[in-house]
Amino acid sequence: MPQWLNLPNLFTLIRVVLTPFVIREIIEGRHMVALELFAIAAFTDILDGAAARRLGVATATGAYFDPIADKCLLSGVFLALAAARIVPRWLVVIIFARDLLILGGVGVVLLYTSVRRFPPSVWGKASTFVQIATAVTWMARNAVEVWFLNALATMMVWPCVGFTVWSGLDYVRRGIRIARAH
Numbered sequence: 001m002p003q004w005l006n007l008p009n010l011f012t013l014i015r016v017v018l019t020p021f022v023i024r025e026i027i028e029g030r031h032m033v034a035l036e037l038f039a040i041a042a043f044t045d046i047l048d049g050a051a052a053r054r055l056g057v058a059t060a061t062g063a064y065f066d067p068i069a070d071k072c073l074l075s076g077v078f079l080a081l082a083a084a085r086i087v088p089r090w091l092v093v094i095i096f097a098r099d100l101l102i103l104g105g106v107g108v109v110l111l112y113t114s115v116r117r118f119p120p121s122v123w124g125k126a127s128t129f130v131q132i133a134t135a136v137t138w139m140a141r142n143a144v145e146v147w148f149l150n151a152l153a154t155m156m157v158w159p160c161v162g163f164t165v166w167s168g169l170d171y172v173r174r175g176i177r178i179a180r181a182h
Contacts, residue, residue, distance in 0.1 A: 006052075006055070006057045006059065006062075007051045007055060007057070008047075008048040008049070008051040008052035008055070008057060008058070008059075008062050009048070009059065009061060009062050009065060011044040011045075011047045011048035011051060012044070012045075012048045012062065012065050012066050012069045013065075013069075014041075014044045015041045015044045015045060015048075015069045015070075015073055016069045016072060016073075018037055018040060018041040018044075018073070019041065019069075019072050019073045019076050020076070021037050022034050022037045022038050022041060022073065022076065022077060022080070023076045023077070023079070023080040025037060026077065026080035026081060026084055026086070026139070027080050027083055027084050029084070029142075031139055031142035031143035032143040032144070034080075034139055034143070035136070035139045035140060035143045038073075038077065038135075038136070038139065041073055042132070045066075045069075045070060048062070048066060049066070067120075070128070071099070074128070074131055074132065074135065075095075075096070075099070077135045077139070078091075078092045078095055078096075078131075078135060079092060081135065081138055081139070086138055086142060087134075087138050087157070088157065091157055091160065091161065094161055094164055094165065095131065095160075095164055097168075098127075098164050098165070098167065098168035101168050101171070101172065102168065102171050105171060105172060105175040106118055106175075108175070108179070109175055109178055109179060112179065112182075113178065113179060113182035114182060115178055115182060121167065121170055121171065121174060123163070123166055123167035123170040123171075124167045124170070124171065126163055126167065127163040127164050127166070127167035130156075130159050130160050130163040130164075131160055131163075131164065133156060133160075134153075134156040134157065134159075134160040137149065137152055137153045137156045138153045138156070140153075141153040
């Protein structure tokens with residue numbers, strides 16, 4: 001059996017497999033099902049990290065695969081929410097622009113330096129948390145009719161934009177520092 005084939009990576013694979021189903025449910029207006037599938041996918045994210053640590057089977061494949069799975073799920077959810085005209089499209093543009101900026105910066109650093117490790121920053125983690133909270137709030141707003149969710153969803157847009165932009169600027173600053181040091 002290949003070394004990369006282990007329980008944590010299986011949980012990550014489940015998250016990837018669930019992603020198109022979450023997207024489909026959002027687009028087709030089955031918001032409760034989308035929210036339930038998203039919750040299951042999010043739970044696999046918790047399980048893969050816990051299993052890797054507890055079983056001592058962390059792999060390089062898992063280290064690369066896990067954040068890719070997370071980004072596919074979250075990006076897919078935001079794209080679906082925008083396609084269904086649930087969240088403002090400009091919000092999704094900001095989120096994707098930040099991600100493309102980071103990918104471009106990593107590409108430049110990989111090309112011109114010997115740096116091969118790019119741990120997430122505290123601002124990147126905070127941004128991801130706020131983006132998840134924003135997506136969940138918008139999905140919940142459409143899944144259940146609770147009076148405060150509409151206002152909360154609208155309010156969540158601004159912290160999401162703030163953390164997304166700030167973390168993007170932080171990654172640019174870190175990238176410039178890394179490039180200058182090498």
